[in-house]
Amino acid sequence: MYNLPLCRDHFISFFHKRIRETIEKYKMFGLEDKVVVAVSGGKDSLALALALKDLGYSVIGYFLDLGIPEGSAFARETVIRFGEKFSIPVHVEELRSVFGYSLVQISEIMRRPACSFCGTLKRYYMNRFARSIEADVLCTGHTMFDEATVLFSNVLQWKEEYLFRQLPVLPEEQGLTKKAKPLAFITERETAIYCFFKGIDYLDLPCPLSSGAKSRRVKLRLLQLEEDSPGTINRFLKGFYSFKKKINFSSFNKEDIQPCRECGYPTTADRFCSVCRMKRKLSENVSRG
Amino acid sequence: MYNLPLCRDHFISFFHKRIRETIEKYKMFGLEDKVVVAVSGGKDSLALALALKDLGYSVIGYFLDLGIPEGSAFARETVIRFGEKFSIPVHVEELRSVFGYSLVQISEIMRRPACSFCGTLKRYYMNRFARSIEADVLCTGHTMFDEATVLFSNVLQWKEEYLFRQLPVLPEEQGLTKKAKPLAFITERETAIYCFFKGIDYLDLPCPLSSGAKSRRVKLRLLQLEEDSPGTINRFLKGFYSFKKKINFSSFNKEDIQPCRECGYPTTADRFCSVCRMKRKLSENVSRG
Numbered sequence: 102m103y104n105l106p107l108c109r110d111h112f113i114s115f116f117h118k119r120i121r122e123t124i125e126k127y128k129m130f131g132l133e134d135k136v137v138v139a140v141s142g143g144k145d146s147l148a149l150a151l152a153l154k155d156l157g158y159s160v161i162g163y164f165l166d167l168g169i170p171e172g173s174a175f176a177r178e179t180v181i182r183f184g185e186k187f188s189i190p191v192h193v194e195e196l197r198s199v200f201g202y203s204l205v206q207i208s209e210i211m212r213r214p215a216c217s218f219c220g221t222l223k224r225y226y227m228n229r230f231a232r233s234i235e236a237d238v239l240c241t242g243h244t245m246f247d248e249a250t251v252l253f254s255n256v257l258q259w260k261e262e263y264l265f266r267q268l269p270v271l272p273e274e275q276g277l278t279k280k281a282k283p284l285a286f287i288t289e290r291e292t293a294i295y296c297f298f299k300g301i302d303y304l305d306l307p308c309p310l311s312s313g314a315k316s317r318r319v320k321l322r323l324l325q326l327e328e329d330s331p332g333t334i335n336r337f338l339k340g341f342y343s344f345k346k347k348i349n350f351s352s353f354n355k356e357d358i359q360p361c362r363e364c365g366y367p368t369t370a371d372r373f374c375s376v377c378r379m380k381r382k383l384s385e386n387v388s389r390g
Numbered sequence: 391m392y393n394l395p396l397c398r399d400h401f402i403s404f405f406h407k408r409i410r411e412t413i414e415k416y417k418m419f420g421l422e423d424k425v426v427v428a429v430s431g432g433k434d435s436l437a438l439a440l441a442l443k444d445l446g447y448s449v450i451g452y453f454l455d456l457g458i459p460e461g462s463a464f465a466r467e468t469v470i471r472f473g474e475k476f477s478i479p480v481h482v483e484e485l486r487s488v489f490g491y492s493l494v495q496i497s498e499i500m501r502r503p504a505c506s507f508c509g510t511l512k513r514y515y516m517n518r519f520a521r522s523i524e525a526d527v528l529c530t531g532h533t534m535f536d537e538a539t540v541l542f543s544n545v546l547q548w549k550e551e552y553l554f555r556q557l558p559v560l561p562e563e564q565g566l567t568k569k570a571k572p573l574a575f576i577t578e579r580e581t582a583i584y585c586f587f588k589g590i591d592y593l594d595l596p597c598p599l600s601s602g603a604k605s606r607r608v609k610l611r612l613l614q615l616e617e618d619s620p621g622t623i624n625r626f627l628k629g630f631y632s633f634k635k636k637i638n639f640s641s642f643n644k645e646d647i648q649p650c651r652e653c654g655y656p657t658t659a660d661r662f663c664s665v666c667r668m669k670r671k672l673s674e675n676v677s678r679g
Binding site (some may be wrong): 256257258259261318319322325326329330333336337340341343344347348 | 546550
C-alpha cells in the first residue's frame with residue numbers, strides 16, 4: 102500500500118500495527134476473547150493467525166479438509182506443520198466425516214461444479230465449529246483485494262442485499278458467530294512478505310477444481326485498473342466504507358431469517374438451511390442410484 | 391442491446407420508440423416544449439437531433455466552434471450540412487467571439503491541457519444559448535456507454551457529489567436550463583446504425599487535442615467487462631438508477647450554490663463562476679505578456 106522500503110523488524114511492526122488498528126477501529130474483538138481463525142493453508146490466513154497470536158490474542162485455527170485430490174492433503178499438512186511450528190492449536194475436520202461426502206463426490210452426484218457448494222459448506226462448518234467451542238469471533242483471511250473484488254462484482258450489478266452486508270466486521274446474529282476480517286486493509290503482497298520474514302511455509306497453488314473463469318476476469322479487470330492508476334483499489338474500498346456510513350439502508354429489502362428446523366443454522370428458506378437441503382438431495386440421489 | 395436483426399424501417403421505429411419511452415419515463419419534455427440539442431458533429435448528437443425532430447419535437451441545434459485546428463472546421467461544416475439536409479435550425483457560435491479566446495489559445499496561455507477547460511466552457515455556453523432563447527430543455531447526446539463510463543469512474547472513487555447528480559434528467563435550477571439525455575439507454579452501435587439508415591454524415595474522428603489517456607483506460611476496462619460478460623454495462627447503469635431511488639441522499643454534503651456576480655451563472659465559488667474567473671486570469675496573463 103505504501104511504497105516504504107522497511108527492514109524485517111520494521112515491516113513486522115507495521116504489519117501488526119495495521120492489523121491492531123483495524124481490529125480496534127471496527128471493534129472486532131479484545132484480548133480476553135476466544136478467536137477462531139479459518140485457515141486454508143494459503144499465505145493470508147496463516148499470516149493472520151500468526152499475527153493475531155503475536156499481538157497477544159487467544160487464537161485457535163480451524164481447517165476443513167474438503168477432500169480435493171491434489172489439493173486438500175497438501176493444505177492439511179501445511180496447516181498442521183504451521184500449528185506445530187508456531188504453537189497454535191489447529192482443529193482439523195474432514196468434510197467427508199462431518200457431512201458424509203467430500204466436495205468432489207458432491208459435485209459428481211449433483212452434477213454441478215464444486216465451486217457452487219464450496220463457500221456454503223465452508224461457512225457452515227467454520228461457524229459450527231466456532232459455536233461448538235463458544236468462540237467470541239470467527240476471523241477469515243480476506244485481504245483488501247478480496248474485499249475489493251467482491252465489492253466490485255456486487256457494484257457492477259448493484260446487488261443491494263450484498264452491498265449493505267459488506268463490512269470488515271459482521272455482528273453476531275441468531276445462530277451465527279460474529280465475523281471479522283482483520284486483513285481488510287492489508288494487501289496480498291504484504292501477507293507474502295510477512296510469511297517470508299516469519300518463516301511461514303504456505304501453499305501457493307490455485308484450487309485444482311476452480312475454473313472460475315468469470316470471477317477471475319472481474320479480478321483481472323480490477324487489477325488492471327490498479328495498474329492503470331495505483332491506489333485505485335484502496336480508494337475504491339475505503340471510499341465505499343465512508344459512503345456506506347451515510348446511507349440509510351432501512352428502505353432496502355431485508356430477507357426474513359429463521360433457524361433451520363433440522364440444525365438451527367439461520368436460513369432465508371422456508372424450513373431447512375441450504376446445507377441440510379443439500380444433504381437430503383444427496384441421499385435421495387444416492388438411493389435412487 | 392438486444393441482438394435483433396431488424397430491417398431499416400423496424401430499426402428506425404425501435405430507435406424512436408426507445409427514445410420516446412425514455413423521454414416519457416423521465417418526464418424530460420413534451421411536444422409543446424422548445425428543445426435545444428447540443429450537436430458536436432459526431433454520430434450521437436446528430437442522431438438525437440434528427441430522432442427528436444422525427445418524433446415531432448421542436449428542435450434547435452447548438453454548435454460551439456472551439457477553434458481546434460484539424461477539428462472544429464470539419465465539425466462545423468458537418469453540422470451545417472446536417473441542418474440544411476434535414477431542415478433543422480442550427481445555431482453556431484464561436485468560442486473566440488463569445489469568450490475572446492479559442493480553446494488552443496486558452497490552453498497555451500494557461501499552460502494546462504485544453505481538456506481541463508473544454509467541458510466547463512461547453513456547458514456554460516450551451517446553457518447560455520438555451521437561456522437566451524428561453525428554451526425549456528437542453529439535450530445532450532450522451533449514450534448509455536457515456537453514462538456508464540462516468541458512473542464507473544465516479545464509483546471507483548465513490549464521489550458522492552457526482553453520484554447523486556447522475557440521472558438521465560436534471561431539473562431546472564437557479565440559472566440553469568433543465569438538462570436531459572434521451573440517449574441514456576441507447577448504445578453507440580445503435581446511433582451509428584441509425585445514422586447509416588437515415589443518411590446522416592457525421593464526423594468520426596477523435597478530438598485531436600485529447601490525449602485523455604486516463605479516462606480512455608477506464609473506458610477500455612468497462613468495455614472489456616462488457617466483452618467478458620455481455621449485458622454488464624446495461625445492468626450496471628440500470629441497477630444504479632434503481633439503487634439510487636432507494637437512497638436517502640439528505641445526509642450527503644451538498645454545496646452551496648449562488649449566482650456569479652459577473653454573469654449570473656450558478657457557482658459554488660465565493661463570487662465569480664469558473665468561466666468569469668478564467669476570463670480574468672487570461673486577461674491578466676495576456677497583459678503581463
